[in-house]
Amino acid sequence: MAKLLLVSNRVPWTVACAGGKGVLKPSSGGLATALAGTHARGETLWVGWPGDLGGLDAEARQAILDELQAQRVIPVELSAEEVERYYEGFSNGVLWPLFHYLLDKVRLDTDQDWDAYASVNQRFAEAAAERAEPGDSVWIHDYQLMLVPRYLRELRPDLRIGFFLHIPFPAYEVFRILPWRELLLQGVLASDLVGFHTPGYQAHFVNASRRILGAESREDGLDYDGHHVALGDYAIGIDAEAFSTTAASPSVMARVQEIRQDLGGRTLILGVDRLDYTKGIPQRLLAVERYLELHPEMRDSVLFLQASVPSRERVEAYAQYRKQVDEVTGRINGLYGSPSRVPVHVLHRNIPFEELVALYRAADVMLVTPLRDGMNLVAKEFCATRGDDSGILILSEFAGASADLREAILVNPYDTGAMAEALDTALRMPPGQARARMRALRKRVITHDVHRWAEAFLRDLHAQGPSPHPMAAH
Numbered sequence: 001m002a003k004l005l006l007v008s009n010r011v012p013w014t015v016a017c018a019g020g021k022g023v024l025k026p027s028s029g030g031l032a033t034a035l036a037g038t039h040a041r042g043e044t045l046w047v048g049w050p051g052d053l054g055g056l057d058a059e060a061r062q063a064i065l066d067e068l069q070a071q072r073v074i075p076v077e078l079s080a081e082e083v084e085r086y087y088e089g090f091s092n093g094v095l096w097p098l099f100h101y102l103l104d105k106v107r108l109d110t111d112q113d114w115d116a117y118a119s120v121n122q123r124f125a126e127a128a129a130e131r132a133e134p135g136d137s138v139w140i141h142d143y144q145l146m147l148v149p150r151y152l153r154e155l156r157p158d159l160r161i162g163f164f165l166h167i168p169f170p171a172y173e174v175f176r177i178l179p180w181r182e183l184l185l186q187g188v189l190a191s192d193l194v195g196f197h198t199p200g201y202q203a204h205f206v207n208a209s210r211r212i213l214g215a216e217s218r219e220d221g222l223d224y225d226g227h228h229v230a231l232g233d234y235a236i237g238i239d240a241e242a243f244s245t246t247a248a249s250p251s252v253m254a255r256v257q258e259i260r261q262d263l264g265g266r267t268l269i270l271g272v273d274r275l276d277y278t279k280g281i282p283q284r285l286l287a288v289e290r291y292l293e294l295h296p297e298m299r300d301s302v303l304f305l306q307a308s309v310p311s312r313e314r315v316e317a318y319a320q321y322r323k324q325v326d327e328v329t330g331r332i333n334g335l336y337g338s339p340s341r342v343p344v345h346v347l348h349r350n351i352p353f354e355e356l357v358a359l360y361r362a363a364d365v366m367l368v369t370p371l372r373d374g375m376n377l378v379a380k381e382f383c384a385t386r387g388d389d390s391g392i393l394i395l396s397e398f399a400g401a402s403a404d405l406r407e408a409i410l411v412n413p414y415d416t417g418a419m420a421e422a423l424d425t426a427l428r429m430p431p432g433q434a435r436a437r438m439r440a441l442r443k444r445v446i447t448h449d450v451h452r453w454a455e456a457f458l459r460d461l462h463a464q465g466p467s468p469h470p471m472a473a474h
């Protein structure tokens with residue numbers, strides 16, 4: 001039977017060095033979490049970067065490589081310079097902010113970073129080409145690897161190649177800012193099937209490919225350079241079963257009781273995000289501040305708890321962002337706190353899975369208000385844990401998830417007043433109405449889970465013939 005190779009920058013485990021020894025820790029972020037289920041189920045190999053093995057001696061290094069092999073991970077190691085240029089520089093200093101419409105965060109000093117991006121993409125393609133057997137399918141993921149489909153096609157025209165973009169594809173007018181726009185599109189268009197989270201992102205990609213490369217629209221995709229590439233929208237889900245079962249477990253229920261006792265009768269408003277400037281945390285804090293300003297009677301009766309998982313800490317914009325979050329938090333607590341209570345509490349750390357589920361289950365209101373987000377799985381995770389249909393979700397209209405989760409209270413995260421009002425609406429919502437909304441949300445999250453997402457994409461990928469690509473003859 002033909003195998004499947006997954007290819008992504010991040011694999012589900014990242015190496016951490018502790019006292020010369022290496023340990024594999026679960027990676028954070030939607031992609032690794034979502035695909036881990038697919039990998040656990042089947043005969044897949046996973047090609048990706050396991051993090052920095054540089055601090056390990058020969059024995060510790062071998063132990064980690066053995067562990068990775070046991071997990072069917074083919075490691076692509078990156079030098080310190082490649083991490084700086086390909087990962088921090090081009091992927092997260094240029095593509096990430098630009099695709100999220102945050103143009104002031106885009107780094108401009110990046111010619112050499114582009115070279116590193118291209119050469120690391122070539123290495124990922126080589127690693128996949130080396131391990132794939134004739135007729136295998138290869139599923140490449142996300143903005144860090146947009147050139148891989150083309151490089152892989154050149155090396156192995158016999159393979160079926162799928163590509164999935166986990167972040168928004170921006171409007172043409174924004175995408176065209178990139179000096180490397182042709183090469184990036186050509187990289188992706190060498191695939192047999194390209195998937196997006198929403199029809200909107202797909203439409204932007206089609207528009208950019210037509211206007212920049214002159215690709216021709218067909219019913220199910222695009223023709224470019226004598227090759228047909230199918231396109232589709234596939235909204236990613238979560239492993240809903242894992243969240244709902246864990247939420248109902250006795251240990252989590254006991255922890256929920258404890259959290260609620262600690263709250264001492266206060267209402268819990270929760271935020272959970274990687275500490276990333278796309279997530280809109282300061283804007284969310286401003287909305288909480290506005291709410292407390294307008295509702296002095298509530299200052300003692302709500303707690304806004306923000307869990308911020310450290311991310312990309314060596315990228316300058318992320319370090320500055322943390323300072324900004326801490327400053328706004330300090331100001332609100334200074335204004336509205338009392339000697340014994342503060343209205344805002346921020347946790348800067350990784351949260352173990354069971355604790356995360358307990359927080360979701362204990363919260364009264366969940367604030368998921370990114371400025372822009374490909375999908376946002378936190379919103380779906382929250383719904384999956386609400387077995388009794390309690391809990392209210394406030395969701396940004398700029399998250400891909402808002403296309404699916406229509407029963408949430410949808411807000412514009414740039415509009416502080418509207419967000420404060422949404423909080424008020426949530427806190428006053430009659431329980432019957434809240435339950436009806438959550439029931440509908442939970443049902444959708446459970447039926448449209450990550451397994452269904454992966455199956456739908458792979459079914460469509462397998463329906464594409466491994467087409468001899470004209471590039472193979474070049």
Ligand code: G6P
Pocket residue numbers: 010028029030031032142143166167311312
């Ligand atoms: C987002 C991206 C993923 C990425 C994750 C975590 O979800 O779409 O590709 O893996 O963030 O970011 P990191 O840079 O730590 O891999």
